[in-house]
Amino acid sequence: MRFRSPLSDTIIFTSGNGEIKFEFKLCNLYTTIRYYAKGVMYNMKRINIGLLGAGTVGSGVIKILTENADIISKRLGFELNLKKIYSRSIRSDVKKRVEKLIVDDYKELLEDDIDITVELIGGEEFAKDFVLESIEKKKSVVTANKALLANYGFEIFQKAFSNRVDVGYEASVAGGIPIIKAIKESLSANNILSIRGIVNGTCNYILTKMLEDEKPFEEVLKTAQDEGFAEKDPSFDVDGIDSAHKMAILSSISFGTDIKEQDVYTEGIRDITYMDIKFADDLGYRIKLLGIANTNDKGIDVRVHPAMIKKGDILAKIDGAYNAIKVCCDMAEDTVYIGKGAGSLPTASAVVSDIMDIARNIKHSSHLRIPLMSFPFNYVTKKEIVDINNLKMRYYLRFTVKDSAGMLSKISGVLGEKNISIKSVIQPNKDSQWVPLMVMTHDAYEKDVKEALSIIDKMSIVKDKTLLIRVEDE
Amino acid sequence: MRFRSPLSDTIIFTSGNGEIKFEFKLCNLYTTIRYYAKGVMYNMKRINIGLLGAGTVGSGVIKILTENADIISKRLGFELNLKKIYSRSIRSDVKKRVEKLIVDDYKELLEDDIDITVELIGGEEFAKDFVLESIEKKKSVVTANKALLANYGFEIFQKAFSNRVDVGYEASVAGGIPIIKAIKESLSANNILSIRGIVNGTCNYILTKMLEDEKPFEEVLKTAQDEGFAEKDPSFDVDGIDSAHKMAILSSISFGTDIKEQDVYTEGIRDITYMDIKFADDLGYRIKLLGIANTNDKGIDVRVHPAMIKKGDILAKIDGAYNAIKVCCDMAEDTVYIGKGAGSLPTASAVVSDIMDIARNIKHSSHLRIPLMSFPFNYVTKKEIVDINNLKMRYYLRFTVKDSAGMLSKISGVLGEKNISIKSVIQPNKDSQWVPLMVMTHDAYEKDVKEALSIIDKMSIVKDKTLLIRVEDE
Numbered sequence: 001m002r003f004r005s006p007l008s009d010t011i012i013f014t015s016g017n018g019e020i021k022f023e024f025k026l027c028n029l030y031t032t033i034r035y036y037a038k039g040v041m042y043n044m045k046r047i048n049i050g051l052l053g054a055g056t057v058g059s060g061v062i063k064i065l066t067e068n069a070d071i072i073s074k075r076l077g078f079e080l081n082l083k084k085i086y087s088r089s090i091r092s093d094v095k096k097r098v099e100k101l102i103v104d105d106y107k108e109l110l111e112d113d114i115d116i117t118v119e120l121i122g123g124e125e126f127a128k129d130f131v132l133e134s135i136e137k138k139k140s141v142v143t144a145n146k147a148l149l150a151n152y153g154f155e156i157f158q159k160a161f162s163n164r165v166d167v168g169y170e171a172s173v174a175g176g177i178p179i180i181k182a183i184k185e186s187l188s189a190n191n192i193l194s195i196r197g198i199v200n201g202t203c204n205y206i207l208t209k210m211l212e213d214e215k216p217f218e219e220v221l222k223t224a225q226d227e228g229f230a231e232k233d234p235s236f237d238v239d240g241i242d243s244a245h246k247m248a249i250l251s252s253i254s255f256g257t258d259i260k261e262q263d264v265y266t267e268g269i270r271d272i273t274y275m276d277i278k279f280a281d282d283l284g285y286r287i288k289l290l291g292i293a294n295t296n297d298k299g300i301d302v303r304v305h306p307a308m309i310k311k312g313d314i315l316a317k318i319d320g321a322y323n324a325i326k327v328c329c330d331m332a333e334d335t336v337y338i339g340k341g342a343g344s345l346p347t348a349s350a351v352v353s354d355i356m357d358i359a360r361n362i363k364h365s366s367h368l369r370i371p372l373m374s375f376p377f378n379y380v381t382k383k384e385i386v387d388i389n390n391l392k393m394r395y396y397l398r399f400t401v402k403d404s405a406g407m408l409s410k411i412s413g414v415l416g417e418k419n420i421s422i423k424s425v426i427q428p429n430k431d432s433q434w435v436p437l438m439v440m441t442h443d444a445y446e447k448d449v450k451e452a453l454s455i456i457d458k459m460s461i462v463k464d465k466t467l468l469i470r471v472e473d474e
Numbered sequence: 475m476r477f478r479s480p481l482s483d484t485i486i487f488t489s490g491n492g493e494i495k496f497e498f499k500l501c502n503l504y505t506t507i508r509y510y511a512k513g514v515m516y517n518m519k520r521i522n523i524g525l526l527g528a529g530t531v532g533s534g535v536i537k538i539l540t541e542n543a544d545i546i547s548k549r550l551g552f553e554l555n556l557k558k559i560y561s562r563s564i565r566s567d568v569k570k571r572v573e574k575l576i577v578d579d580y581k582e583l584l585e586d587d588i589d590i591t592v593e594l595i596g597g598e599e600f601a602k603d604f605v606l607e608s609i610e611k612k613k614s615v616v617t618a619n620k621a622l623l624a625n626y627g628f629e630i631f632q633k634a635f636s637n638r639v640d641v642g643y644e645a646s647v648a649g650g651i652p653i654i655k656a657i658k659e660s661l662s663a664n665n666i667l668s669i670r671g672i673v674n675g676t677c678n679y680i681l682t683k684m685l686e687d688e689k690p691f692e693e694v695l696k697t698a699q700d701e702g703f704a705e706k707d708p709s710f711d712v713d714g715i716d717s718a719h720k721m722a723i724l725s726s727i728s729f730g731t732d733i734k735e736q737d738v739y740t741e742g743i744r745d746i747t748y749m750d751i752k753f754a755d756d757l758g759y760r761i762k763l764l765g766i767a768n769t770n771d772k773g774i775d776v777r778v779h780p781a782m783i784k785k786g787d788i789l790a791k792i793d794g795a796y797n798a799i800k801v802c803c804d805m806a807e808d809t810v811y812i813g814k815g816a817g818s819l820p821t822a823s824a825v826v827s828d829i830m831d832i833a834r835n836i837k838h839s840s841h842l843r844i845p846l847m848s849f850p851f852n853y854v855t856k857k858e859i860v861d862i863n864n865l866k867m868r869y870y871l872r873f874t875v876k877d878s879a880g881m882l883s884k885i886s887g888v889l890g891e892k893n894i895s896i897k898s899v900i901q902p903n904k905d906s907q908w909v910p911l912m913v914m915t916h917d918a919y920e921k922d923v924k925e926a927l928s929i930i931d932k933m934s935i936v937k938d939k940t941l942l943i944r945v946e947d948e
Binding site: 060063064068071072074075077170176177178181182185186187188189190191256314317318329330331332333334335336337338339340343345346348349350352353355356357360361364365366369370371374375376379 | 534537538542545546548549551644650651652655656659660661662663664665730788791792803804805806807808809810811812813814817819820822823824826827830831834835838839840843844845848849850853
């Protein structure tokens with residue numbers, strides 16, 4: 001029940017969750033008198049959940065809320081009640097389980113008896129409208145939608161703040177790994193300095209398999225698709241877009257700013273060959289699709305691209321479909337979080353933990369106890385994005401060259417002109433007309449490297465676009 | 475200010491934190507009317523901290539609260555005020571920084587103006603009295619004292635519950651790694667099935683160095699002591715006691731029970747030789763001091779001992795002073811948490827994150843929002859502890875035998891009688907009278923293995939106590 005007092009629009013009288021609240025504005029201070037009865041009656045009130053989308057993750061949420069209802073209500077001291085489900089399509093075995101809860105119109109999820117809505121329908125437009133409408137109706141929201149947050153997060157969080165409801169999004173980054181809570185709460189005494197993460201399980205699975213099975217990208221991708229580790233249209237994963245969404249979210253809440261998808265420099269893994277992976281292995285490196293976010297006095301450097309990392313680095317040791325995120329802080333130093341970055345149940349576990357968190361806030365009237373973006377909005381500021389061209393690092397370059405006398409002199413000449421000095425050169429194969437030539441550079445500016453490659457790639461002794469992989473030493 | 479109404483001892487009128495609360499008992503329901511003014515006045519109230527103990531971790535807390543005051547108050551929206559410090563001794567550079575805050579009597583930390591006390595004095599008796607007294611005075615407590623919690627945790631938590639205050643203990647297990655919050659909050663939708671952890675950095679440093687430097691335990695321990703990685707009296711670490719404390723805490727909050735130090739079967743690493751580590755390496759294993767906790771229908775199996783784990787296991791890849799904890803859940807599957815398990819700043823980072831968590835609860839009047847032991851007390855039950863003798867697993871046995879004909883037959887004969895079948899035998903060295911003989915068994919009962927060894931160790935062809943290392947395959 002919610003009544004708006006006819007006397008003044010700043011007086012609100014609400015009843016819900018066993019609590020009666022009387023709120024009014026006094027001398028420019030918002031003032032609340034709350035009356036609530038603790039004890040049996042108070043605890044018996046269940047929190048009602050409305051679920052939008054019963055696909056992969058949604059089915060997992062249904063499973064957890066059903067099968068783990070006992071442990072959930074034990075931990076909470078009250079029950080979560082999955083009350084209404086709207087889904088465009090639903091697997092028949094899942095449908096059988098929750099037939100009575102399915103509604104024909106998603107608007108029913110926005111009715112008064114729902115306390116928390118859970119948006120798992122994906123996509124951007126409809127999901128955004130639903131989330132904003134939920135918030136306007138004073139419902140807290142849980143979402144796993146990284147694309148939505150990477151593009152409209154700031155807008156959504158601001159609306160939630162002004163409506164005094166929570167938005168849980170642990171499931172939007174790295175599935176079952178509690179990285180959002182770690183950043184927002186566990187590391188809150190720290191300045192976060194950098195984040196390095198393997199945040200896309202599909203890419204990590206493909207790169208791991210390429211090394212293990214000594215197979216090319218296309219073949220491993222096909223196997224991954226057959227085994228369900230990759231989508232039919234894999235571009236979202238293998239082109240780095242999914243990772244960019246996640247890095248936008250992580251860097252925003254780590255550095256107190258608003259990073260959007262387009263702020264993240266993004267490359268995928270399509271051009272990596274087994275030869276590159278093998279060569280990196282010989283040099284003591286692994287190639288991973290890495291999400292990187294650094295902050296310093298020049299601004300925020302945030303990017304997603306294949307990177308060579310030393311085998312001794314914990315991130316180099318993360319194989320297969322696992323995700324791993326290393327957070328470097330000024331006080332806690334490095335902490336690393338590893339787990340299943342995708343999949344129905346691990347992701348649903350994060351969704352339900354968010355639901356539980358928010359349900360506790362409802363019971364304790366402690367909405368917005370943790371700032372939505374880790375910092376209150378008055379401290380969320382727009383910060384400079386560092387152009388990747390101005391970064392200095394080491395590079396692995398793989399040229400495809402005509403095996404001829406003077407070839408190396410011509411290529412190294414261009415590199416030298418651009419102030420790029422060579423650390424090592426390997427030409428593993430001399431048996432054909434076009435052969436690979438691998439070069440490891442010393443520290444060089446990205447801008448110079450790109451300029452050098454644009455000159456070299458036009459030479460008649462060079463075929464194909466030269467592959468560039470950045471070396472991430474720490 | 476706190477007034478007790480003269481009319482009835484169940485009526486309490488309190489004022490603090492910008493909030494006025496009127497509480498009374500009505501029809502067996504505790505009923506609260508709260509009045510609070512939000513806005514500037516509300517947010518300006520600082521939370522006062524009283525610190526007991528300014529040693530290694532305490533100095534770190536002082537450093538963080540001072541140097542990171544800005545980011546902390548930004549994240550919180552209000553300030554933490556380190557108001558009083560009591561310490562038996564204090565480093566002069568730290569003292570200079572906080573001279574005005576130092577009090578001569580620890581009782582001053584228990585006065586009305588302190589909101590949260592922080593116990594970092596260590597030890598058990600005085601720390602326990604201080605914590606209980608703080609709680610009685612309605613102050614929330616933060617502690618890093620694993621020995622205290624492993625022995626008196628249940629008593630402390632119950633007293634905190636009945637006094638409606640919080641107890642934060644993130645720093646008690648694995649320093650800067652937010653494992654307590656992960657278990658209590660992030661994984662709360664799951665049944666936790668097992669925990670495996672490297673929870674003592676000193677032991678992990680020693681075992682890593684023994685392998686890298688091919689040196690014996692005693693020599694590496696000496697280096698570790700010189701470098702500050704091990705205490706002068708190392709027994710707390712190397713005999714597994716510290717790890718047992720941590721496993722008692724982790725298993726209690728994971729399984730909803732009360733595990734104490736004496737419930738944890740504990741062995742240390744003193745008997746491990748370089749030869750064992752090398753042999754394990756050849757077989758594809760690492761030897762780690764592992765904390766293990768499993769739950770099943772027979773009860774709780776919780777232990778600390780050296781274990782051989784496959785090199786491919788993420789825990790096998792954690793080297794040096796790092797800690798790592800793998801939590802296996804029914805829904806989120808495996809998640810792994812890695813970081814600095816000790817040290818001034820990483821541990822202090824966990825202490826301050828607890829202070830911030832509790833400060834938020836004070837601001838929102840949401841004390842006990844998360845149950846102290848992860849489950850409300852009515853669900854914390856005493857569970858059966860599984861006797862290690864009834865467990866079945868694989869074993870690595872290193873005998874010291876007289877190199878003689880028939881020796882293997884005699885030893886394998888005893889093993890056979892006890893239903894222990896041998897997977898592999900290696901006798902690397904035949905150059906001296908007493909030589910090592912390594913045996914890997916198939917699955918066998920601990921009881922049978924111990925009985926067999928007690929017979930074998932009495933044989934004239936066997937010298938010294940036979941070393942036993944359990945193999946933890948997953």
